[in-house]
Amino acid sequence: NAGVTQTPKFQVLKTGQSMTLQCAQDMNHEYMSWYRQDPGMGLRLIHYSVGAGITDQGEVPNGYNVSRSTTEDFPLRLLSAAPSQTSVYFCASSISTGAGANVLTFGAGSRLTVL
Amino acid sequence: SQELEQSPQSLIVQEGKNLTINCTSSKTLYGLYWYKQKYGEGLIFLMMLQKGGEEKSHEKITAKLDEKKQQSSLHITASQPSHAGIYLCGADIVAYKYIFGTGTRLKVLA
Numbered sequence: 444n445a446g447v448t449q450t451p452k453f454q455v456l457k458t459g460q461s462m463t464l465q466c467a468q469d470m471n472h473e474y475m476s477w478y479r480q481d482p483g484m485g486l487r488l489i490h491y492s493v494g495a496g497i498t499d500q501g502e503v504p505n506g507y508n509v510s511r512s513t514t515e516d517f518p519l520r521l522l523s524a525a526p527s528q529t530s531v532y533f534c535a536s537s538i539s540t541g542a543g544a545n546v547l548t549f550g551a552g553s554r555l556t557v558l
Numbered sequence: 559s560q561e562l563e564q565s566p567q568s569l570i571v572q573e574g575k576n577l578t579i580n581c582t583s584s585k586t587l588y589g590l591y592w593y594k595q596k597y598g599e600g601l602i603f604l605m606m607l608q609k610g611g612e613e614k615s616h617e618k619i620t621a622k623l624d625e626k627k628q629q630s631s632l633h634i635t636a637s638q639p640s641h642a643g644i645y646l647c648g649a650d651i652v653a654y655k656y657i658f659g660t661g662t663r664l665k666v667l668a
Contacts, residue, residue, distance in 0.1 A: 447600075474654070476656065478658075483660060484660065485562075485564075485646065485658045485659055485660040485661055486601075486646065486648075486658040487658075488655060488656060488657070491654055491655070493654060499654070501655060502655075502657075533600060533601070535601075541653070544589060544606075544608070545589065545591075545650050545656065546591065546603050546606055547591075547593075547601070547603065547648070547656065548603070549593075549600035549601040549602075550600055551599060551600045552598075552599070552600050
């Protein structure tokens with residue numbers, strides 16, 4: 444059972460370049476989400492999805508796009524990378540969409556550096 | 559502003575010592591979750607607390623949620639080097655939107 448798989452693990456971009464961070468889960472989870480982790484800031488929610496075709500913004504959505512065409516996949520797109528997007532990105536999923544019962548399963552993370 | 563305040567930010571303890579990490583919210587929480595992150599890796603779920611006054615234990619780790627569901631503590635008894643890592647509390651104050659504390663870095667000296 445693979446759980447949540449993120450690719451790539453490491454990426455270096457130049458300012459202005461675009462890229463997609465991939466996230467796939469094989470647990471048939473309805474809820475999927477993306478976070479960024481920065482020193483002193485903890486984890487902050489970027490975007491989330493409660494099912495195929497349904498996405499919404501989190502706390503820090505600017506500069507990022509998402510789509511959810513299948514239950515399994517939830518890619519995060521950076522349209523024009525900026526140095527402020529240098530961070531570690533985590534994808535997480537959950538079987539439940541109800542508040543108070545939402546144990547998240549995390550991927551191993553993707554470390555992105557924007558020069 | 560940080561909706562989940564976590565303290566202390568870092569902790570260095572001698573092996574065998576007990577320690578406590580706190581997580582405080584200004585709002586009532588639907589649920590409070592504790593995760594552990596090893597350096598350079600993803601987060602691993604430890605425990606979930608849903609009811610006011612609830613307490614759960616797993617091996618040498620005990621987590622409690624106060625009656626008002628605004629504060630939680632994570633207590634480690636007789637710490638070991640394997641307990642080292644970053645401990646994060648998480649909560650869903652609003653449905654579908656999960657927030658996290660800034661984390662507590664724990665180092666256990668052998």
